[in-house]
Every structure is written in structure tokens, then in C-alpha cells.
Amino acid sequence: MSEEKSLNFIEEIVEADLSAGKYQSILTRFPPEPNGYLHIGHAKSICLNFGLAIKYGGKTNLRFDDTNPSTEETEYVESIKEDVRWLGFEWANELYASNYFEQLYQFATQLIEKGLAYVDDSSSEEIATQKGTPTLAGTENQYRHRTVQENIELFSDMRAGKYKDGEKVLRAKIDMASSNMHMRDPIIYRIKHAHHHRTGDAWCIYPMYDFAHGQSDSIENITHSICTLEFIPHRPLYDWCIENLSIFPSKQYEFARLNITYTIMSKRKLLQLVNEKHVFGWDDPRMSTISGMRRRGYPAESIRDFCEKIGVAKRENLIDFSLLEFCVREKLNKSALRRMVVFDPLKIVITNYPNTVEFLESENNPEDSNSGTRTMPFSKELFIEKDDFMEVAPKKYFRLSPGQMVRLKSAYIIKCESVIKDAVGNITELHCTYIPESKSGSDTSGINVKGTLHWVSIAHAINAEIRMYDRLFQVEDVANAAGDFKDHINPNSLQVLANAYAEPALQTDPPTDACQFIRKGYFILDKDSTSTQLVFNRTVTLKDAWAKEVKKA
């Protein structure tokens, strides 16, 4: 039982319960409301719930918390299932709180019969007023003293559709003076003449979260019901319902939700970004949604690894976005195919190279000896990156400049002989010479150069559109920044490069996973690609020590 990695507080609880014989095995659940797409915060919960079951030999249910028909849709159910599966998890049962509507109705009736629930005719404003404030006790109203029989009939009439929305509610009769606001006779059923995505028009009353969640856990025999910190004040009510209904005692445990710098983690705000067209959709690669990250090229393994690294605790946290990027790079460095793409071209002519084409071999991934090689056409006229040449080079600049030599990756060492300019003095091309005996793999030149550049043969290059993403927000702590969160949107979060020049392998053999454009970063083919136009999303840049050096100067 003593592993190297220390346990988080929930794992400790589970191990204690198991070793005390409280449970033979554990059952957890992931309970999203189908009113939006899943985001990286949900991934933390998914990894926790499913991870616990895997680690301790239990099971996990996927349960849709669909008790509010006005916000929920089947589209969301489908996306949630896709995202959980993509993350690499399989649920034991696909369930819905709406499966239990009849059972929940019976539970409510039982409470009424025990004198623990009553129908209240007050308006929502009246109920709010009577509730008091955190420092002022609430007051009881006349409806609280209705008889059991009267309540049974009224509740039955509510179900039968005799009342309009808001006319009546069912409340638990607990304590209007409780220091916990949630215990001041919480509403447990409301009237909503709305179409439900699963039960259709069968119901016009719907249970509130507090009367559905715990009971659903209990019905499923969930042993450990894990949720976020804001539900701590609900726990006494969760336990109250289970106790007064005498049903299976599921237990609720709370952990701190995930926050990441420069991003938002709220379904409501994410929906706003989509509706107000600040992004192109739920799966926009800049979004913190699972689908956005998938489209961006983040591997599921990286997201799981990230969730493992951030840990589980009760303290509020704000995780550096760079940790997520680290996880992505760490995985992709090992698995991504290497390719060459020139973003901003500068033509070079190798004056002493014949008018022929040579196919040079280049490794697909130096980190993976099983990844093999590919060939790249090499010719007299090439493109290199404009950034990789400076007419007047500063100290420690290892790239090309007049009279200097560099290696072209997997090809030859070249020397810049002259700079060709147009009438206004713009550099139009470079004339270089190559060292024939410096060919990669059979270099006998004895020359050592500091810089290695990526390149493409102009005649063979194919066109590609590159979409480069940056953080969506400009402030670290978006949720707590002053003003509206939309004031902090980064106006440059997307830069599109319409004409990049890619090596032919990218077209003849399009990669399905993210690949590395050497010296540029990791990129993945986007679904917007067509047979004639490749479109790539930048997943993440490479670390760039030179950029840092330049910044310092």
C-alpha cells in the first residue's frame, strides 16, 4: 500500500474507507449538466473520478444532471460523451437524473408525509425576503403550517399541471433560523412548463439540484460523491435528505476547482464568447474546452498528465498556463513527426549547385528511432526564413549573414556570398555557395557551424495556411480582474498566415496528429483543410532561447 507518490486527501479517505471495510469497492460518478461543452476544469473532475475508480478497482457512472429543462440540450449530451471518451475514459453506466423523476417524486411525497415538506404559494420575491440574511434569521410563513393532507393534494395538483410556473413550490421544512442559508426551508420542486430533452412533456414540475443530486447518488449507490468547494454549504442538506429518506448514505467530498492563468473556466462565460462571436465556436482552438484543446492539437495524454500534476486539494489555486504547455510539449516531443515549413520566405540561390533535384533523407523524429525517415527535394532555389538572415548580425547570432556559413538541416552547409536588393534597397534574394562534401550523413568537410536552418525547395513547396494562436486573455487572473471579463480579451489571439511554404510530405502524407515544424513549434491539420488548401493550427510553440536573448538585449 505504500507507493512512492503521496496520496491526495480524497485518496486517503478512499483508502481509509476501504481498509476499514466500509465498502467492498468504490463507485464514483461524473455528473455534468448538459448545458454546455466540457472544459479543462471538467477534465480535472473526470480524471479524479475515473482515476479513483481505476486505481482502487471500482467503477464510475456518467450521469447527466438534467433537472433544468430550459438550459439543457441533446447536442451537449453528445459532446460530453465524445469528450469523456476522447480523454480516455469509459463509464460503467450512462445515466440521467431524469431517469429518477418518478422516484424523486415519491421521495418528495414521503417527506410531506413525514411533515418535512410543504407547498408554499409565496412569490419568489416573498420567499427571498422571508429567507432573511446571513446575519438575520429568516421568518416562517403561514404555508409552513399546512396539513400533510393538504400538502399531498397540492403537490399532486402541481404535478397534474393545475398551476402556472411560479405559482407554487415545494419546500423542505427544516429551519428558517439556520446559520446555513441552504437549510432555511430550501425549495426542492418548482413548476416549469417546459419541454425536457429526454422526458419531453411528461413533467411540469422539476426537482431542484439539492433534491436530485444526493438522491441520484444514493439510488446508484455512489460511495464517494466528489464535487467542488462551492457545494460545501450544501452538504448538510445533502445529508439531511438522505437521512430523512433513509436511503443509501452516499458521502460528498469537495475539492478546489481548477483555475488557469489567462483563461476562463465558466460555462456561462464560455457560452457568451461563442454567442457573441468572440471565438468561432465551442471548439475554437483558443477555448479552454476539451473540444477546443483537441482541435488545437493537445493530446489527451497531455491533459491527463496535467491533471495528475496539478494535484487535488482544498486550497483555491491559479495554475500557470505554462504547466499545461509543458505537458503538451513533453508528450509531443516524443511522438510528433518533424517536418519543415517556411513561414516568411527569403529566396536563396545556390550558385554552384547544378540544375538538378536531389532527394535528401531526413529523420521523422530524432527522439524516436522507430519513426523512420522521409526524403525531401533539394534544388538550386530554396526558401529560408526571413528571420534567419541578418545583413548586420549582432553578437551570438548563429544564423546566416554575409560571409557566414550555416547548415541547412539534413542537407548541406552553405555560405552567404552576396545580398541582392531591388531599387529601393529591399533584400530580394541571397546568393550562396554550398560545400558539396558537407552533405548530411556523409560530411567530410570538417567544417563546424553553429546554426542549422530549416528550408524548402521553391519548386516543390506546397502552400499552407497557418493559424497561430496566443492566449485568449491578456490578464493572468481573468475571473478576478477588474471590469467585464471581455474587456481583457487579447485582440491578437489569432494570427493567420495565408501563405506558408511546406515540404511536399505534408500533402502527400498528411499527419493525423500534431507534428513539429522544425524550429517553429507543434502544428496540427485543421478540419477546415480542403484537398487544395492545407490549414494548420499551431498547438504550441517550441521553447525559444534565442527570443529570450533578443528580448534581454
Add this chain to the structure above:
RNA sequence: UGCCUGAUAGUAUAAGGGUAGUACAACUGUUUUUGGUACAGUUUGUCUUGGUUCGAAUCCAGGUCGGGCAACCA
């Protein structure tokens, strides 16, 4: 001026009365046909005041600061 929570490097997370450790970030080097990777190293920390103890991040008491709670949302 209520109730509930929490506080360990810049950010997270361990140490459960006995060496404050790990990861990311930052910074130095070494290696390198990616200024990538890999490797080696450096910097930075127990909110505060008392108490118990041979010994406290850990136990006790007070304070300070942060978060949550008054939706017919979840």
C-alpha cells in the same frame, strides 16, 4: 460584523512531532545537424503572535488575510 472553508518558494503540491522535498517557471553551464531535446547546477518558501515539547509546517489558543453562503441555476 453570522456561518462554512482555507493559508508551505513566482505557481502548484508533499513532509501526518524529528533533514522543509518534488514539478513547472526563472537563471547558469554541458551536449546537440532544431537557439528544440537531454543532462548538470543555482536562486527563491512554512501568514502572524503566543503556548505545549528536548524538538512544531505539523498539536493548542488568539489574531491577520483569502474564498464561499441570502437563484423557482447546477
